[in-house]
């Protein structure tokens with residue numbers, strides 16, 4: 001068996017220990033004679049799996065009791081509509097900070113349900129930074145304030161959160177959830193697609209302060225109402241059972257590694273290796289403003305498309321895969337989520353040094 005270093009932005013690499021455990025439990029989950037994929041979601045085995053999954057997540061993230069944890073489907077993208085359908089109901093307006101493709105899609109969707117105020121945008125400079133925010137510009141009567149905490153495509157991340165006062169802060173954390181400790185009480189709602197830092201595609205995590213649910217507008221389909229899922233324990237219909245099971249194993253892996261404080265320390269160390277090299281390289285550079293750089297997604301360019309293509313091809317031959325950047329940024333992007341071992345970064349940087357020597 002030959003595992004590569006997979007720098008994909010998502011679906012992304014998973015912890016080897018989790019995959020091994022899943023392989024071991026594949027045919028016969030804990031002596032019940034069937035796999036997790038084959039069992040009733042109403043049976044006692046799966047009940048244990050989903051309850052443990054939620055309990056472990058609550059423990060590692062420190063989720064307070066007045067927040068509900070939901071395991072939904074439809075990806076992070078369905079939340080672009082679910083958030084306004086459920087939350088944009090009082091004054092029918094919301095503030096959005098525009099920091100890339102994922103806010104663009106969220107804004108397009110929210111506009112169908114009310115007034116969207118784009119209070120800041122970094123679009124003019126191709127989203128290479130996080131705009132400075134001044135609370136004086138925020139709408140006092142917004143139903144919520146929306147941000148993407150980590151911009152997967154552009155490699156930017158918030159280092160401090162906007163102070164939105166009584167206006168609930170809604171965050172798309174698809175690509176940096178679980179990468180470091182966060183104070184959940186600062187948020188009204190957090191959501192994340194699983195396939196970056198949680199587990200396999202198919203499950204979407206929602207963490208919602210309970211007073212924000214139960215006010216969906218009346219046209220909201222039953223399945224898109226957070227209250228439906230709160231009342232049914234994410235079991236209104238068949239949940240994405242296997243994805244939930246693997247997510248639970250990933251949460252246990254994080255706990256065993258020392259939790260989110262330990263994740264942050266190693267993630268900083270990993271990112272630093274790459275940024276230090278980029279900042280001293282004569283061939284490669286990071287297009288992102290220093291103070292806004294992501295720990296999870298690191299775009300880099302040579303400025304020469306032919307050289308970029310050559311780099312990606314040669315890196316692939318060394319088992320350093322999926323390094324091609326997003327088409328709107330060009331160049332390369334290394335996604336270095338929790339499950340990417342530090343040896344992956346060391347191998348990448350060593351190869352970049354070698355490539356630089358041969359091509360300058």
Ligand SMILES: *Cc1c(COP(=O)(O)O)cnc(C)c1O
Pocket residue numbers: 010074075076077078102148150151152172173174175193194196
């Ligand atoms: C990947 C991603 C999405 C889209 O996720 P889907 O689960 O494919 O809908 C949305 N937001 C961010 C920040 C992402 O990284």
